[in-house]
Amino acid sequence: MFFMRECVKSGHYFKIGSVSKKYSIIASVLETPKIGEVTEVKGWVKSLRVQKEFIFADVNDGSCAQKLQIVIPKNLPIDDNLTYGSSVHITGKLSKSPRGQLELIADNINVLGKCVILDGYPFNPRTVHPPEYIRKFLHLRSRTNYIAAILRVRHAVTTHIHNYFAKKNYIHIHTPILTSNDCEGAGEVFKVQPENNETIKAMMQEGKNRDSVYFGTKTYLTVSGQLHLEAICRGMGDVYTLGPTFRAENSRSRLHLSEFYMLEAEIAFCDSMEKLQKVIEDLLKYIFIETRNTNEADLFLIDKSNKTPDWLNKQFVTLPYDEARNVLCAKGLDVTEEGINKEQELTLVDHCQAPVFIVQWPKNLKSFYMKESSFDNSKVDALDLLAPLTGEIVGGSLREDNYEKLKAKLPSDALNWYLELRKFGNIPTGGFGLGLERILQVLCNIPNIKDTLPFPRWPHNCDM
Amino acid sequence: MFFMRECVKSGHYFKIGSVSKKYSIIASVLETPKIGEVTEVKGWVKSLRVQKEFIFADVNDGSCAQKLQIVIPKNLPIDDNLTYGSSVHITGKLSKSPRGQLELIADNINVLGKCVILDGYPFNPRTVHPPEYIRKFLHLRSRTNYIAAILRVRHAVTTHIHNYFAKKNYIHIHTPILTSNDCEGAGEVFKVQPENNETIKAMMQEGKNRDSVYFGTKTYLTVSGQLHLEAICRGMGDVYTLGPTFRAENSRSRLHLSEFYMLEAEIAFCDSMEKLQKVIEDLLKYIFIETRNTNEADLFLIDKSNKTPDWLNKQFVTLPYDEARNVLCAKGLDVTEEGINKEQELTLVDHCQAPVFIVQWPKNLKSFYMKESSFDNSKVDALDLLAPLTGEIVGGSLREDNYEKLKAKLPSDALNWYLELRKFGNIPTGGFGLGLERILQVLCNIPNIKDTLPFPRWPHNCDM
Numbered sequence: 001m002f003f004m005r006e007c008v009k010s011g012h013y014f015k016i017g018s019v020s021k022k023y024s025i026i027a028s029v030l031e032t033p034k035i036g037e038v039t040e041v042k043g044w045v046k047s048l049r050v051q052k053e054f055i056f057a058d059v060n061d062g063s064c065a066q067k068l069q070i071v072i073p074k075n076l077p078i079d080d081n082l083t084y085g086s087s088v089h090i091t092g093k094l095s096k097s098p099r100g101q102l103e104l105i106a107d108n109i110n111v112l113g114k115c116v117i118l119d120g121y122p123f124n125p126r127t128v129h130p131p132e133y134i135r136k137f138l139h140l141r142s143r144t145n146y147i148a149a150i151l152r153v154r155h156a157v158t159t160h161i162h163n164y165f166a167k168k169n170y171i172h173i174h175t176p177i178l179t180s181n182d183c184e185g186a187g188e189v190f191k192v193q194p195e196n197n198e199t200i201k202a203m204m205q206e207g208k209n210r211d212s213v214y215f216g217t218k219t220y221l222t223v224s225g226q227l228h229l230e231a232i233c234r235g236m237g238d239v240y241t242l243g244p245t246f247r248a249e250n251s252r253s254r255l256h257l258s259e260f261y262m263l264e265a266e267i268a269f270c271d272s273m274e275k276l277q278k279v280i281e282d283l284l285k286y287i288f289i290e291t292r293n294t295n296e297a298d299l300f301l302i303d304k305s306n307k308t309p310d311w312l313n314k315q316f317v318t319l320p321y322d323e324a325r326n327v328l329c330a331k332g333l334d335v336t337e338e339g340i341n342k343e344q345e346l347t348l349v350d351h352c353q354a355p356v357f358i359v360q361w362p363k364n365l366k367s368f369y370m371k372e373s374s375f376d377n378s379k380v381d382a383l384d385l386l387a388p389l390t391g392e393i394v395g396g397s398l399r400e401d402n403y404e405k406l407k408a409k410l411p412s413d414a415l416n417w418y419l420e421l422r423k424f425g426n427i428p429t430g431g432f433g434l435g436l437e438r439i440l441q442v443l444c445n446i447p448n449i450k451d452t453l454p455f456p457r458w459p460h461n462c463d464m
Numbered sequence: 465m466f467f468m469r470e471c472v473k474s475g476h477y478f479k480i481g482s483v484s485k486k487y488s489i490i491a492s493v494l495e496t497p498k499i500g501e502v503t504e505v506k507g508w509v510k511s512l513r514v515q516k517e518f519i520f521a522d523v524n525d526g527s528c529a530q531k532l533q534i535v536i537p538k539n540l541p542i543d544d545n546l547t548y549g550s551s552v553h554i555t556g557k558l559s560k561s562p563r564g565q566l567e568l569i570a571d572n573i574n575v576l577g578k579c580v581i582l583d584g585y586p587f588n589p590r591t592v593h594p595p596e597y598i599r600k601f602l603h604l605r606s607r608t609n610y611i612a613a614i615l616r617v618r619h620a621v622t623t624h625i626h627n628y629f630a631k632k633n634y635i636h637i638h639t640p641i642l643t644s645n646d647c648e649g650a651g652e653v654f655k656v657q658p659e660n661n662e663t664i665k666a667m668m669q670e671g672k673n674r675d676s677v678y679f680g681t682k683t684y685l686t687v688s689g690q691l692h693l694e695a696i697c698r699g700m701g702d703v704y705t706l707g708p709t710f711r712a713e714n715s716r717s718r719l720h721l722s723e724f725y726m727l728e729a730e731i732a733f734c735d736s737m738e739k740l741q742k743v744i745e746d747l748l749k750y751i752f753i754e755t756r757n758t759n760e761a762d763l764f765l766i767d768k769s770n771k772t773p774d775w776l777n778k779q780f781v782t783l784p785y786d787e788a789r790n791v792l793c794a795k796g797l798d799v800t801e802e803g804i805n806k807e808q809e810l811t812l813v814d815h816c817q818a819p820v821f822i823v824q825w826p827k828n829l830k831s832f833y834m835k836e837s838s839f840d841n842s843k844v845d846a847l848d849l850l851a852p853l854t855g856e857i858v859g860g861s862l863r864e865d866n867y868e869k870l871k872a873k874l875p876s877d878a879l880n881w882y883l884e885l886r887k888f889g890n891i892p893t894g895g896f897g898l899g900l901e902r903i904l905q906v907l908c909n910i911p912n913i914k915d916t917l918p919f920p921r922w923p924h925n926c927d928m
Contacts, residue, residue: 045889063700142700176921178926192655234606269576417927421603
């Protein structure tokens with residue numbers, strides 16, 4: 001082709017395929033150590049010990065929990081900037097120490113970026129900083145072992161979730177973040193409008209207020225993708241979504257965020273609670289077992305006392321709402337009309353020594369779309385799954401598939417589209433939502449939900 | 465355990481493991497057909513042909529592009545509601561027709577949900593509805609072959625993207641949707657605040673305006689996760705994100721959405737454009753090749769004329785900005801100070817007969833964080849990748865890693881955290897952003913971007 005030749009002639013066309021990564025990530029070096037081979041690594045110095053003939057540096061590059069020990073002979077030219085926190089490029093020979101530890105004997109060490117603690121670097125070597133302190137430095141905190149390990153586990157858990165659903169032939173759907181539905185009863189919402197007044201002016205139409213100008217309707221951040229999933233499920237079968245959802249609540253507990261991730265699945269042709277519960281229990285056990293296999297070192301780095309929970313080998317307990325109330329009552333805890341509270345949730349989990357499905361909920365405590373029970377029309381076929389540490393981690397239900405019953409409970413005409421799903425080629429479906437951050441709390445033993453994701457947002461906090 | 469026995473006694477404890485799916489998805493039936501075996505399927509009737517002794521129904525369940533032909537002997541009891549669009553549960557024996565076509569000879573057919581076209585169902589059998597028409601019925605459109613096929617391809621593409629980065633040891637990071645950064649120069653933003661006035665009143669503090677009450681700062685929907693990725697990259701190495709981003713622009717082209725998905729990757733220790741370009745070219749070719757392997761039938765369903773693009777076997781072309789301008793100039797097209805426009809982008813692609821990297825951009829046309837070229841300080845090490853049909857599909861750059869140079873260009877004090885990333889253990893990085901929907905347009909030949917995702921949002925449109 002003429003033009004390509006032209007490019008080659010003028011020297012601007014180069015062979016992309018010839019560029020490759022020369023250095024190794026530390027995870028690979030540790031996985032298949034090639035003793036005696038020249039090896040290049042790049043990463044950050046996590047600690048330094050100066051001894052008589054050698055300097056020992058522990059270097060990590062974020063690819064795994066472990067550090068690689070670098071042995072630096074003192075006769076090498078050494079940059080003054082080689083300190084804790086600095087970024088380095090090291091070439092050397094891989095070797096085993098007398099004690100059998102893998103180490104890299106450096107031939108060359110190059111400091112890429114210095115790190116002067118006195119210039120304001122907030123972390124110190126060989127110090128375990130409390131999470132509340134680390135959280136003040138969101139932009140730097142992925143450099144701490146604690147947060148880096150959590151983010152690797154978070155990545156692993158999302159991967160296992162996608163793998164689980166791929167095996168079961170579910171289709172991954174990107175449900176929308178912006179929505180004109182505000183009435184799912186799932187909590188308070190954020191509204192959205194353009195920042196730029198010029199845009200609003202230019203788009204203004206008679207009879208519209210500011211809030212509705214851009215989209216033609218008031219627009220909110222999603223609180224759940226479920227209703228949208230149900231629409232797709234009725235054309236494509238089993239589907240799921242894993243994405244951000246939002247609550248504009250003024251709650252500052254260790255269990256709440258303004259922006260968090262939900263896994264939601266909608267199961268086609270699902271006509272029994274047993275089937276729904278089976279999917280949830282299978283999925284949860286799969287996530288826990290797989291992540292313990294793939295990220296054991298990270299789990300220990302996050303919490304040394306982490307161990308396989310007993311309940312992984314047990315069946316989850318199923319408890320009707322009324323019986324749960326009796327259990328709590330017998331312990332002197334009164335369930336009000338608002339339902340089971342957080343303390344009571346944890347009491348039930350403790351009582352059962354396993355995750356508990358609370359089923360057969362009173363209709364008035366649950367959302368309009370939940371299916372009326374066939375054996376008691378004051379109840380709905382809904383479930384909450386309660387787990388240790390966090391209480392509720394999953395909510396789910398069969399969906400009301402009777403057109404007339406749904407119509408009677410529909411909270412707004414804006415949801416007529418949802419009703420219409422039942423009119424044409426309708427099928428029974430059921431589904432659930434699982435809070436990703438709470439799963440991470442239970443799996444890793446993370447007391448505060450703000451440490452389960454890279455950039456937490458909660459009331460008065462939206463840094464960066 | 466006492467309590468569990470109690471549950472068993474009261475009949476509320478059931479064996480979860482015993483429930484399993486009895487029917488088969490059509491994708492599995494077609495993949496490994498078990499001729500002669502009793503088979504159950506569930507799905508929707510896509511067409512019906514009544515003949516002398518049999519009714520022929522084509523049934524699809526969303527699991528694949530293909531339909532399964534059902535042969536219904538007329539002596540079976542047949543529900544009047546068995547029509548186009550109805551949902552059905554069929555049991556029968558798998559067989560091969562005289563012509564060798566796989567078919568299911570029905571023993572039993574059960575209509576789960578009727579579909580009466582006269583009641584307002586917008587689609588008709590054996591009719592190819594234009595996408596503009598289908599788009600009016602967002603809640604029902606996944607029942608059309610066109611949209612279902614696109615959503616399967618979208619799922620496949622995201623899976624291939626995750627697989628690509630998993631192989632390369634990148635860590636998947638959930639960058640935030642809510643952000644207090646508004647000044648990346650990437651376009652107009654949406655602002656976010658609680659809908660509930662009571663919440664705002666309760667949280668109001670002296671000196672704050674409404675916009676800032678909830679988070680303590682004005683808060684926007686993200687236009688890019690890049691700056692956040694850069695923070696994580698400097699603790700954990702190679703990272704990427706794949707999630708929704710937003711633009712509050714009043715543009716209604718076939719290439720723009722208010723909410724769309726971006727894949728963004730940040731490459732640690734990346735110090736050359738060649739390396740950056742290699743990753744982009746490899747990734748794109750991987751996506752195209754893998755998706756053509758996994759979803760060939762879907763690609764044909766979307767566009768019968770779809771074929772493997774010639775450029776998959778070619779090196780992408782690289783063209784410095786100034787040369788691109790000369791090429792356009794020679795064709796009588798003038799490049800203004802605002803840069804290359806859409807028509808000119810497509811002209812360049814056509815001229816090169818392949819995707820083109822435009823490199824060596826004038827500094828004033830690009831963002832503050834892009835690295836000043838070492839050979840010409842009026843230029844930055846940035847790239848746009850132009851592709852057929854859509855023009856720009858990827859934008860990327862090396863990042864300015866010189867503290868002083870970055871400080872001089874920093875557009876706002878709110879980004880001091882970003883500057884500080886260069887202060888402690890800094891490393892060279894480079895990265896790019898790729899529009900998922902535009903990739904789908906090129907891959908599938910989809911003229912309008914609104915058909916590449918399940919629930920498109922654009923000015924005056926935020927249905928559901």
